[in-house]
Amino acid sequence: MHLRHEIAHVSHVELLTPAPEQSLWFFTEVMGLTENGSEGDSVYLRTWDDYEHHTLKLTAHTTSGIRRTGLRASSPEALDRLVKAIQDQDLGIGWQDGDPGIGPCFLFRDPDGHEMELYWENEWYEAPPGLVPALKNQAQAYPGRGVCVRRLDHVNYLSAEVEPNTSFITDVLGGRVTEQIRLDTGLISGGWTHFANKSYDLVYTRDWTGSNGRLHHIAFATDTREDILRAADIFLDKNVHIETGPHKHAIQQTFFLYVYEPGGNRIELCNPCARLILAPDWKTITWSESERAKGQAWGLKTIESFHTHGTPPV
Amino acid sequence: MHLRHEIAHVSHVELLTPAPEQSLWFFTEVMGLTENGSEGDSVYLRTWDDYEHHTLKLTAHTTSGIRRTGLRASSPEALDRLVKAIQDQDLGIGWQDGDPGIGPCFLFRDPDGHEMELYWENEWYEAPPGLVPALKNQAQAYPGRGVCVRRLDHVNYLSAEVEPNTSFITDVLGGRVTEQIRLDTGLISGGWTHFANKSYDLVYTRDWTGSNGRLHHIAFATDTREDILRAADIFLDKNVHIETGPHKHAIQQTFFLYVYEPGGNRIELCNPCARLILAPDWKTITWSESERAKGQAWGLKTIESFHTHGTPPV
Amino acid sequence: MHLRHEIAHVSHVELLTPAPEQSLWFFTEVMGLTENGSEGDSVYLRTWDDYEHHTLKLTAHTTSGIRRTGLRASSPEALDRLVKAIQDQDLGIGWQDGDPGIGPCFLFRDPDGHEMELYWENEWYEAPPGLVPALKNQAQAYPGRGVCVRRLDHVNYLSAEVEPNTSFITDVLGGRVTEQIRLDTGLISGGWTHFANKSYDLVYTRDWTGSNGRLHHIAFATDTREDILRAADIFLDKNVHIETGPHKHAIQQTFFLYVYEPGGNRIELCNPCARLILAPDWKTITWSESERAKGQAWGLKTIESFHTHGTPPV
Amino acid sequence: MHLRHEIAHVSHVELLTPAPEQSLWFFTEVMGLTENGSEGDSVYLRTWDDYEHHTLKLTAHTTSGIRRTGLRASSPEALDRLVKAIQDQDLGIGWQDGDPGIGPCFLFRDPDGHEMELYWENEWYEAPPGLVPALKNQAQAYPGRGVCVRRLDHVNYLSAEVEPNTSFITDVLGGRVTEQIRLDTGLISGGWTHFANKSYDLVYTRDWTGSNGRLHHIAFATDTREDILRAADIFLDKNVHIETGPHKHAIQQTFFLYVYEPGGNRIELCNPCARLILAPDWKTITWSESERAKGQAWGLKTIESFHTHGTPPV
Known part of the structure; x- marks a missing residue:
């Protein structure tokens, strides 16, 4: 597709x-x-x-x-x-x-x-005085405050079933599933979909409570992995709850860090390094349960709360 | 467009x-x-x-x-x-x-x-034993040898005139000009074109010798800016001629380093951080001569050989 | 010594x-x-x-x-x-x-x-509420504001003559000259001295105006080179004058960036990577004029103002 | 002291x-x-x-x-x-x-x-042709092969008792304990000692088997944290067993990654960022059991094998 x-x-x-x-x-x-x-x-x-x-x-x-x-x-x-x-x-x-x-x-x-x-229609942002960037190919001056994330990267939804939703993304919205998890039962428990060169934009993960419409996390991209290491120190000293990371996901190979914002929503910082999906005929990568059991790319075990915490709480 | x-x-x-x-x-x-x-x-x-x-x-x-x-x-x-x-x-x-x-x-x-x-047609690469990656969403094991660039990033051609070529990219090939340089005379002396989310793929720079078909440089993307700093040390100790950098371009904001490979071709290492062009209606950024005179993003003056060295030599 | x-x-x-x-x-x-x-x-x-x-x-x-x-x-x-x-x-x-x-x-x-x-005597800093760090082996919470330099690294003085001062550091204060520049005339035009494992602490550079007691720059250490690249963007958007850099010094191999603070004093951001002088019998490295003419480590030419700007102005 | x-x-x-x-x-x-x-x-x-x-x-x-x-x-x-x-x-x-x-x-x-x-006596290394560095203040050309660690950083011993050994380091060898762990029983279960500005050089950790003379790990310093992230990818594709990390230690705040070399010895890659102990009257930081129970700096739990694996095996 x-x-x-x-x-x-x-x-x-x-x-x-x-x-x-x-x-x-x-x-x-x-x-x-x-x-x-x-x-x-x-x-x-x-x-x-x-x-x-x-x-x-x-x-x-x-x-x-x-x-x-x-x-x-x-x-x-x-x-x-x-x-x-x-x-x-x-x-x-x-x-x-x-x-x-x-x-x-x-x-x-x-x-x-x-x-x-x-x-489709929108107004392009015009930076007000004090926020005008030095380089005209940039929307706004770099704030230099806190983590200073660059952009919204992706949204990871919880859903009662994964496949109807990823099929909707591909069949109706014209996206593609770049990676997915297939349990030994055959059930797809997670699907990563994208619309262009970013390797994922909208993700569906099975909600084991069977609820609908919940959120697993939203993710912001940083410019570098170092920004994420530095962010971990900022979170530590600002008393923000770090759930897991920094580490590298096996799926999509994203460098990540997960925290909870004070309202309870899980927020990811992510950095893909230079990874892009350029192949127009990319074949969906399917991960098995045993492959997932190996943990993240460098061996970190997936934290239990990753399977239980979603917002709003059930 | x-x-x-x-x-x-x-x-x-x-x-x-x-x-x-x-x-x-x-x-x-x-x-x-x-x-x-x-x-x-x-x-x-x-x-x-x-x-x-x-x-x-x-x-x-x-x-x-x-x-x-x-x-x-x-x-x-x-x-x-x-x-x-x-x-x-x-x-x-x-x-x-x-x-x-x-x-x-x-x-x-x-x-x-x-x-x-x-x-369109091709064969997907299958890594032979010894080059099989640990993660199945990667083409080949990470070599860990030398600079270890990730992928080809872009090609920058020299051309007698810029505009007929960038128009060919946009009108015939369906790309778009994301940034360009307009001299005080009105002449476009450089045009950066792209096909999807990368902010540029094919670049045309005016060839002041009036020659045709020459190359300014080809560029390889690294995963991080640190890879480029490390590369500079590798080049230094391997006696590879460093032309200019590392620094950050004002145009496209790419972190760069230019060297000459032993055959004389200019090779760029580049890292865009997390920059992508996501706007479907991106408006071409046009840089004037006086804006270019400020040098690169952090003030480095553009090196003279950048305007004179191309391959093959004239 | x-x-x-x-x-x-x-x-x-x-x-x-x-x-x-x-x-x-x-x-x-x-x-x-x-x-x-x-x-x-x-x-x-x-x-x-x-x-x-x-x-x-x-x-x-x-x-x-x-x-x-x-x-x-x-x-x-x-x-x-x-x-x-x-x-x-x-x-x-x-x-x-x-x-x-x-x-x-x-x-x-x-x-x-x-x-x-x-x-000798001092009081150790006790962080007030709001600045207490999460880790007890740290003096103060990481501010996460602006460049966020870690510590004062070194002071580089201008002096009418270099050698009487570096000799004072070695003979009277017990330090050592780790690197120096010797002009073709035999004159020492710069001397880097240190007191322990940091490769330099106090530096003397010849003041070509013949003045006394002036400053070339003070330097603050960042945790990483990435902090310096990020700082360059901060300076750019905060309209702080960048004099030269980021680049790597040949002498001492420090990764650097020089700016002028609004009062006119030159401020360096520096990062030594993991470089330390551990050898108790380190032999002073002497750079000749022709070696210096090669520029900094990766080829950047030393900027003219580096030889002329000092504070206070003469 | x-x-x-x-x-x-x-x-x-x-x-x-x-x-x-x-x-x-x-x-x-x-x-x-x-x-x-x-x-x-x-x-x-x-x-x-x-x-x-x-x-x-x-x-x-x-x-x-x-x-x-x-x-x-x-x-x-x-x-x-x-x-x-x-x-x-x-x-x-x-x-x-x-x-x-x-x-x-x-x-x-x-x-x-x-x-x-x-x-005391030694011969300074003279690089043979092919390994001569470009910069004369460096011992050897940068190899650009694999992880490319910079230097030996520290040795962490296992010992039946910790305190007699750290006392030996301080009282006989003239070092100092910068940080230590004190169990609720009062027992010191780990002591970090140093000789100059590096915050630790020789470390003693309690050997729960009661054996003598064993090794917990030796550590090599990299220039940057990015070198360690990159190393993790190299280890992954070279099939080297990653035990834990990358992450940041709470004690000493070192960025770390632990692997086992093929002979079974635990090897650490470490990067201290710009951390140095400059205070001549540094006061030993003592961590309690409950403080240790919080895990490493950003929350990673200490892996079980960290308490059991030593070499040679008992």
């Missing part, structure tokens, strides 16, 4: 937090995102490499979790085709006005129930 | 060298490529992350330079469309059998005369 | 600035030092790895330059011996109370006139 | 291996050491930054373990004082000729029975 390049990239997420002040502190002071307006219970935050209005909409709520994921279409025509394809699956919710900087959005749900928005 | 995603990636190059033994030593022992067969005056070499048969065809010749660049189409249908579009421009040479591991190739020239081959 | 280990380390400096507010912004927001009290025209600042009260005393003044350098003796007995040896050279000024956290100091001048203080 | 600076540094070790060919492959091809002669059942190997003849004497033997550790005195006078002090403790074995490049050695044992040699 070839990529159809209908979706350009995962562009932003709305994250819910029952501890809005501490979560805001985490994303601005620790992670180094920049505030770009607020509205009602939500604050808009941006990574410095984002060309759009915001990367993260952080919303105060009774619980944690992900409310919505934004996907930008590759062209107006691609948007039309995608909307039709989603409607054909009866997964559409409908059109609505976008958040600041984002044009009309078509809302829909993946088969597991995660809400997504698809759009 | 949106990307058309007709070309998947720049896949390999044939490089000419008047010092074949020393060039082979350079690419295997210093750069860390792995030999994968030979044929006549040519040796096939691969970077460890390449899923195809070879990355570099190194050919003994009376002089230096680039003989051909390989481009893989995104699908068989894209190949058909591209061939027709090239033929419509009267730039086609014709079909011929590919080198080992590569299927039928359609040969053509860009307007400046650089020879290129376009193909 | 063996090391006598009479001096433990260079511990702090007093720096003068005619732009105190901007210099304070530079050292706190850009470099990531932490304020630890103020007194009159001076602010005390500390790097996070310093076990003493302060690393830098920043003092508003009519001009720039270094007012004093603090050296901690290796023991009370060493202090006594050093004071006597200095007095024997008629270079002593006398005892006075130390700044906050520092006990009685013996003031003196090196032959070129740079003021220094020598002491 | 102040440092007495009687010992300059830990200079070399003799390691025993029951798998000499594979161990030699490991140290040369994987670790990147350079062979410098052989004699009988032993091969001499050097790290590229070593100014002496060899860093490691690798000896074929019926079992694994460490046969001897070399310590270089700070001066001929220090050597005399040390020999006398050791003889006063009845721990001396006597003088013998040194191995190639090493002058007369005074042999002795620490209280636990580990054999050590103390010496």
Whole structure:
């Protein structure tokens, strides 16, 4: 199955937090995102490499979790085709006005129930005085504050079943499964899908509680692995809970570090080194249970909470 | 102009060298490529992350330079469309059998005369015993020898005129100009084009000698900037001529190091950190003469030989 | 000449600035030092790895330059011996109370006139709430703000003559010259001296203006070379003047970056990788003019201002 | 207790291996050491930054373990004082000729029975053609092969009791305990001692088997943490057993990776970043059992085999 390049990239997420002040502190002071307006219970935050209005909409709520994921279409025509394809699956919710900087959005749900928005129109970010970068090919000045993540990298959902969702990504949205885990029973317990050269953009992991619409983690990319080692020291001294890492995943070979933000959502820092999927006919890599039992790339055992912690809590 | 995603990636190059033994030593022992067969005056070499048969065809010749660049189409249908579009421009040479591991190739020239081959069919590389990687999502074991570059990153051609060539890339091959230099006279003296998420794949720089078909450099990507700092020490102790760097380009923000391989061809090591062009409507960044006069990102002045050294020598 | 280990380390400096507010912004927001009290025209600042009260005393003044350098003796007995040896050279000024956290100091001048203080007694830094580190073997929490330098590394003085000063360091203070530059005329134009395992602590470079007591630069060590690459981006976007670098010195092999703080003083970021001088009988390395003409380790030419800019201006 | 600076540094070790060919492959091809002669059942190997003849004497033997550790005195006078002090403790074995490049050695044992040699005279290494470095302040050209460790960093012994040995280091050899572990029973189960600015050189860890003279690990320093991440990939693809890491120790804050060489000896790669102990009155840091229970710096639990695997096997 070839990529159809209908979706350009995962562009932003709305994250819910029952501890809005501490979560805001985490994303601005620790992670180094920049505030770009607020509205009602939500604050808009941006990574410095984002060309759009915001990367993260952080919303105060009774619980944690992900409310919505934004996907930008590759062209107006691609948007039309995608909307039709989603409607054909009866997964559409409908059109609505976008958040600041984002044009009309078509809302829909993946088969597991995660809400997504698809759009083409937007306004490119214009850095205000004080945030204008020295190099004109960059969206915003490098903040130099905290971890200073570069961009949103991927979203990893929990889902009651994996395959209906990865099939939706491939068949309806035009993506591809680059890697997956197949249990000895034949069940696919995890699937990594992508839309272009990044080796994954949206990931589905089996939710052993059988719940729907939950979040495993959202991930931000750093420029270097050293940024992640340095981040671990920052988390340590800022008293942010480190769940596991830094280490290198066997799957996708990403260098990673997982923490919990104060609202309870799992946040990954990731760095892929120079890994890209360039092959237009990439063959899905399937990992068996015994291969997974070897742990991560350099032998770290997968931490138990990785299989149990999701947001919101069940 | 949106990307058309007709070309998947720049896949390999044939490089000419008047010092074949020393060039082979350079690419295997210093750069860390792995030999994968030979044929006549040519040796096939691969970077460890390449899923195809070879990355570099190194050919003994009376002089230096680039003989051909390989481009893989995104699908068989894209190949058909591209061939027709090239033929419509009267730039086609014709079909011929590919080198080992590569299927039928359609040969053509860009307007400046650089020879290129376009193909779809290939054989995926199967690592022989001793080169089998520990992780199944990797093409070949990491050699751990010399610089150990990961993949071919881009080719930078010299051309008598820049614009006819970048227009060919965008209009005929479906790429896009991400950045360019416009002199005060209005002349475009450099254009960076790409086909997918990498911010550049094929670059054209004005050849002030007015010659055609020459090479400015080919570039290999390393996993980290630290790999490039380490490479500089390796080059120093292996007596490889360092032309300039390490430093960070203002254009494209790539961390770079330039050396001359023993055959005289300029070779770049590059690392983009996590930079990708995700915006489907990226607007070409145009740098003026005065902006270029500021030097590279952190102030290094562009070295004089950068404007004069190309291969083959005139 | 063996090391006598009479001096433990260079511990702090007093720096003068005619732009105190901007210099304070530079050292706190850009470099990531932490304020630890103020007194009159001076602010005390500390790097996070310093076990003493302060690393830098920043003092508003009519001009720039270094007012004093603090050296901690290796023991009370060493202090006594050093004071006597200095007095024997008629270079002593006398005892006075130390700044906050520092006990009685013996003031003196090196032959070129740079003021220094020598002491044993001090108070170990106790981090206040909010700055307490997670690991008890660390002085202060990692700030995660700006460049976040680890410690003061060395001071490089300008001096009318080099040799009388390096001889003072070796013969009177018990240090050793690890590397030096000898011009074709036989003149020593630069000398690097050290007191223990760091390969240099105090450096003397010939002041071609013939002035006395001036500063070439003070240097702060970062944990990694990546910290310096990252710092270059921070300086770029904070509009701090980068003079030269990042690159690797041939002499001492230090990875470096030089900037001017807003008061005009040259500040170096340096990282030695794992280089230490462990040999108790290290033989001074002498570089000739022609060796120096090759530039820095990887070929960067030494920038002209490196030979002309010192503080205060003449 | 102040440092007495009687010992300059830990200079070399003799390691025993029951798998000499594979161990030699490991140290040369994987670790990147350079062979410098052989004699009988032993091969001499050097790290590229070593100014002496060899860093490691690798000896074929019926079992694994460490046969001897070399310590270089700070001066001929220090050597005399040390020999006398050791003889006063009845721990001396006597003088013998040194191995190639090493002058007369005074042999002795620490209280636990580990054999050590103390010496002053040596020959400085002169690199043969092909290994001459480009920079004259470096011992040998950078090999650019495998991990390419810079120098021997420290030795960690197992000992039936810890305190008699660390007391020997401090009281007789003039070192100092920088950090230690005190169990709830009051027992010291680990002690880190140093001789100069490195924060540790010789470490004693309690041998729960009650055996004497065994080895926990020897450690080699890399220039960067990135070197260790890269090494992990090399080990993975070279099928070298990774025991634990990469991660950061809480004690001493060293970035680490542990592997077993083919002879069974545990080898550490370590990088201290820019950490040095500069304070002449450093106060020993004591870690309690509950503090240790938190795991390493970023939360990694100490692996069980760390408490059970030593060489030779019991």
